[in-house]
Amino acid sequence: SIGGRVTLAAVSDSRAIRDSVPMIAEACGSAATPQVRNVASVAGNLLQETRCWYWRMERFDCVRKGGEGCPAREGEHRFHALFPEGPCLMVHPSNLAPALLLLDATIEVAGGDRESIPMADLQPDPTKDWRSTSVLAPGEVLTGIRFDPAPNSGFVALKQKQSFDWPMVSGYAVLDLDGDVIRSARTCAGAVAPRPRLLPAVDAALAGVSITDDAAIRKACDAATEGAAPLPGTTYKKTLLPVAIRRAVMAAANPGGDA
Numbered sequence: 666s667i668g669g670r671v672t673l674a675a676v677s678d679s680r681a682i683r684d685s686v687p688m689i690a691e692a693c694g695s696a697a698t699p700q701v702r703n704v705a706s707v708a709g710n711l712l713q714e715t716r717c718w719y720w721r722m723e724r725f726d727c728v729r730k731g732g733e734g735c736p737a738r739e740g741e742h743r744f745h746a747l748f749p750e751g752p753c754l755m756v757h758p759s760n761l762a763p764a765l766l767l768l769d770a771t772i773e774v775a776g777g778d779r780e781s782i783p784m785a786d787l788q789p790d791p792t793k794d795w796r797s798t799s800v801l802a803p804g805e806v807l808t809g810i811r812f813d814p815a816p817n818s819g820f821v822a823l824k825q826k827q828s829f830d831w832p833m834v835s836g837y838a839v840l841d842l843d844g845d846v847i848r849s850a851r852t853c854a855g856a857v858a859p860r861p862r863l864l865p866a867v868d869a870a871l872a873g874v875s876i877t878d879d880a881a882i883r884k885a886c887d888a889a890t891e892g893a894a895p896l897p898g899t900t901y902k903k904t905l906l907p908v909a910i911r912r913a914v915m916a917a918a919n920p921g922g923d924a
């Protein structure tokens with residue numbers, strides 16, 4: 666488990682986390698910059714607001730601010746959704762959230778009338794509530810995160826800049842291996858939808874495949890784009906997504922090695 670106030674740098678540097686869930690260490694170590702990671706907390710990372718530039722600029726109104734429309738739809742949206750859900754076209758900004766979703770993590774909370782929330786329920790359904798970053802009630806705080814080890818887990822971010830920026834697309838994978846053969850897989854995509862996007866079609870296609878069978882792995886990961894509805898400016902993410910997922914699968918198969 667990790668305390669909510671632990672910094673991203675501490676998670677990334679933890680030998681215990683790196684050995685037991687390398688995907689978490691890599692996701693935290695890849696976020697932002699060393700300076701930001703030294704102060705940003707796990708809770709703050711999960712609950713951070715959208716990076717949408719229209720949301721961040723006061724002079725623009727939009728549905729996420731409680732107003733009308735979405736200026737990103739006709740405007741600059743190259744870092745927005747490949748799989749839009751609801752009227753806000755943002756992508757979930759947290760590197761950590763997809764990893765915790767894959768691990769079926771439990772979010773520990775205090776200050777309200779419950780002690781925990783399943784990670785899958787931390788964020789509201791963006792087709793019903795497109796304004797809130799989480800379901801936490803006023804006064805409720807995130808105190809920690811619990812999850813099981815996943816030594817064969819991998820994270821890969823495809824970025825425009827190698828530091829100081831969020832990924833254009835990120836891939837996450839947890840494998841159950843029998844030698845070289847994938848007994849079962851769970852994969853997830855980040856930075857493509859308003860919430861982390863699980864990829865059951867990829868998981869099904871990876872089952873029974875050898876990690877040495879490059880053609881079969883590539884074919885399975887191509888299923889990551891099923892259901893994509895790109896905006897004119899996010900079509901490129903359709904090309905990047907299968908690459909990110911394939912590299913995450915290879916990282917999970919070979920933790921600590923080159924993806």
Ligand SMILES: Cc1cc2nc3c(=O)[nH]c(=O)nc-3n(C[C@H](O)[C@H](O)[C@H](O)COP(=O)(O)OP(=O)(O)OC[C@H]3O[C@@H](n4cnc5c(N)ncnc54)[C@H](O)[C@@H]3O)c2cc1C
Pocket residue numbers: 669670673695696697698701702704705706707708709710711712713714758759760761801805806807808829830831832
């Ligand atoms: C240039 C730049 C690049 C970045 N790139 C990435 C990236 O690639 N990937 C990535 O994942 N992130 C990225 N980030 C975000 C960064 O990693 C931090 O996670 C983010 O800035 C939040 O920082 P913080 O911990 O100080 O949270 P804060 O800003 O303090 O908090 C964020 C929100 O969470 C709430 N909150 C904080 N703690 C709690 C708690 N315990 N309980 C309830 N609510 C709480 C706060 O009230 C606030 O609403 C980037 C940030 C910058 C500035």
Ligand code: SF4
Pocket residue numbers: 715717718719720726727728729730734735736737738745752753754755
């Ligand atoms: S993507 Fe969301 S946050 Fe950005 S302008 Fe559109 S509605 Fe607002």
